[in-house]
Amino acid sequence: xxxxxxxxxxxxxxxLDAAHHMHPFTTNDELAKKGARVITRAKxxxxxxxxxxxxxxxxxxxxxxxxxxxxPEMAEVAARQMMELPFYNTFFMTTxxxxxxxxxxxxxxxxxxxxxxxxxxxxxEANDTNLRMVRTYWAEKGKPSKSHIISRKNxxxxxxxGAGSLGGMSYMHAQGGMPIPGIHHINQPDWWSEGGDMxxxxxxxxxxQELEAKILELGEDNVAAFIAEPIQGAGGVIIPPDTxxxxxxxxxxKYEILLIADEVICGFGRTGNWFGSQTMGIRPHIMxxxxxxxxxxxxxxxxxVCDEVAEVINATEFNHGYTYSGHPVAAAVALENLRIxxxxxILDRVNNVGGPALKAGLETLRDHPLVGExxxxxxxxxLPLTPHKESRAKFASDxxxxxxxxxxxxxxxxxxxxxVGDRMIISPPLIIEPEEIDVFIERARKALDETYAQLKDxxxxxxxx
Ligand code: PMP
Numbered sequence: 001x002x003x004x005x006x007x008x009x010x011x012x013x014x015x016l017d018a019a020h021h022m023h024p025f026t027t028n029d030e031l032a033k034k035g036a037r038v039i040t041r042a043k044x045x046x047x048x049x050x051x052x053x054x055x056x057x058x059x060x061x062x063x064x065x066x067x068x069x070x071x072p073e074m075a076e077v078a079a080r081q082m083m084e085l086p087f088y089n090t091f092f093m094t095t096x097x098x099x100x101x102x103x104x105x106x107x108x109x110x111x112x113x114x115x116x117x118x119x120x121x122x123x124x125e126a127n128d129t130n131l132r133m134v135r136t137y138w139a140e141k142g143k144p145s146k147s148h149i150i151s152r153k154n155x156x157x158x159x160x161x162g163a164g165s166l167g168g169m170s171y172m173h174a175q176g177g178m179p180i181p182g183i184h185h186i187n188q189p190d191w192w193s194e195g196g197d198m199x200x201x202x203x204x205x206x207x208x209q210e211l212e213a214k215i216l217e218l219g220e221d222n223v224a225a226f227i228a229e230p231i232q233g234a235g236g237v238i239i240p241p242d243t244x245x246x247x248x249x250x251x252x253x254k255y256e257i258l259l260i261a262d263e264v265i266c267g268f269g270r271t272g273n274w275f276g277s278q279t280m281g282i283r284p285h286i287m288x289x290x291x292x293x294x295x296x297x298x299x300x301x302x303x304x305v306c307d308e309v310a311e312v313i314n315a316t317e318f319n320h321g322y323t324y325s326g327h328p329v330a331a332a333v334a335l336e337n338l339r340i341x342x343x344x345x346i347l348d349r350v351n352n353v354g355g356p357a358l359k360a361g362l363e364t365l366r367d368h369p370l371v372g373e374x375x376x377x378x379x380x381x382x383l384p385l386t387p388h389k390e391s392r393a394k395f396a397s398d399x400x401x402x403x404x405x406x407x408x409x410x411x412x413x414x415x416x417x418x419x420v421g422d423r424m425i426i427s428p429p430l431i432i433e434p435e436e437i438d439v440f441i442e443r444a445r446k447a448l449d450e451t452y453a454q455l456k457d458x459x460x461x462x463x464x465x
Pocket of ligand 1: 062121122123124125127156157158159229233234262263264265290291301
C-alpha cells in the first residue's frame with residue numbers, strides 16, 4: 001500500500017485528492033484546479049496546514065469541536081474502548097456499557113421529560129429517525145392521517161433524502177428528487193433579509209403565525225410535527241426576534257402536533273445552555289443531537305425523545321436503526337466529552353468569559369462600513385454584510401459574491417470564518433480564550449478591510465435596486 005503522509009509536498013497531496021476524493025457540497029472540478037487546503041493537525045483553536053500556516057478556526061470545524069482540538073483524554077478513551085470492545089450492535093436484544101452510560105448522561109442533561117435516546121451516526125440520520133418516529137407515533141395512536149411535517153425555508157436538517165427534504169434549502173431540493181411528499185416549508189424568521197419595513201417584533205410574530213396558518217390549511221388531523229432549529233445555523237446564524245418562539249410554543253400547545261427542535265448546532269453549550277431550546281424557552285417533544293455531543297471527535301448523533309412519545313414507540317417494534325446506533329467507541333468518546341464540558345464548567349465560561357468577550361470583540365466591528373449588524377447568542381454569531389446599513393440593502397452582485405470574497409480574505413489572513421450568502425458566520429470552539437478572540441477580531445477586521453478595498457476597486461459597493 002502506498003503510504004500517504006503529512007510530510008508529502010502539498011501539491012502532491014492535492015493532486016491525489018483531486019484524482020480520487022469527491023468532496024461534499026463542492027464543485028470538484030473547480031477545487032481540483034485550485035487545490036484543496038490540506039489540514040495536517042490541530043490543537044486548541046488552531047489548525048495547521050501542509051504549508052505550516054497556523055489558522056484560527058472560528059467555526060469549530062463544522063460547528064462541532066466545542067472542547068477544542070487535541071484533547072489527549074479523548075484519544076485515550078477511544079483507544080481503551082477499542083481494546084475492550086471496538087464494536088457491537090444494539091439490535092437483537094443486546095446492549096453495552098458505553099451506550100447505557102451515554103443514554104443515561106444525556107437524559108440527565110436534557111430538560112423536562114426528554115428521557116430517552118435513539119442513537120444514530122449523524123445529525124442527518126437522527127432527523128431521518130425523527131421523520132419516521134413522529135409518523136409511527138401518530139399511526140400507533142390510531143391517527144395515521146397525521147403524517148405531514150411542517151418545516152422552514154432556509155432551515156438545515158442534513159443531507160440524506162429525509163433530512164434534506166425536512167431542510168428548506170432550495171439549491172438542495174433542485175437535485176435528486178427532494179423534497180419527498182408530505183413536507184411543507186413555511187417562511188423563516190430572518191428579519192434582516194426579509195423583514196422589510198416591519199419592526200423585528202411584528203415580523204417575528206407574523207412569521208410564527210405562518211405555522212398556525214399552515215396547520216389550518218393542511219388540517220390539524222393531518223399534521224404530525226413541526227421541526228426547526230432554535231437558532232438557524234447553516235442558514236446564516238439567524239437569531240429569531242424575541243416574539244417568534246413564544247408564539248410558536250403557543251401554537252404547538254394549542255394544536256395536537258409534536259415539536260422537534262434540531263439541536264445539532266445549538267446543543268451542548270453553543271448558546272450558553274445545554275440546549276438551544278432552553279435558551280429560546282421552548283418545550284420540544286424530540287431533540288435532534290450530533291456535532292457537539294462528541295465535539296466531533298467521533299461521528300455520533302441521536303434523537304432525545306420525551307416520555308409520552310417513547311411510551312408509544314417502545315410499545316411496538318420500531319423497524320428502524322443503524323449499524324452504528326450507539327457505537328461503543330463513539331459513545332465512550334461522547335461521554336468523555338460530556339465529562340470535560342461539565343468538569344471544566346465550559347458552559348459557565350461561555351456565559352461569563354468567552355461569550356461576553358466574543359460579543360465585545362464583534363461589537364468593535366459594528367462601525368465597519370460593510371457590517372450591517374452584530375447577531376450573537378452564546379458563541380454563535382453572524383455579521384450580515386451590506387452596502388448600506390440603514391436600509392439593510394443587498395449588494396447588486398449575485399447573493400454570496402461578497403461573502404465569498406470576504407471568506408477568501410479570511411483564509412488569506414489565516415482565519416476560518418465561513419459565509420452563507422453575504423453573511424459571515426462565527427462559531428468558535430467554546431474554550432477559546434479572550435486573547436485568542438482578540439486575534440480573531442484583528443484578523444476578521446483585516447479581512448473585512450481588504451474585502452472593502454476590493455469592492456471599491458471593482459466598483460461593487462452598489463446596492464441592488
Ligand atoms: N441539523 C442541523 C441543524 C445541522 O446544522 C446539521 C449539520 N450542519 C445537520 C442537522 C446534519 O448533521 P450531519 O451533517 O451530522 O448529518
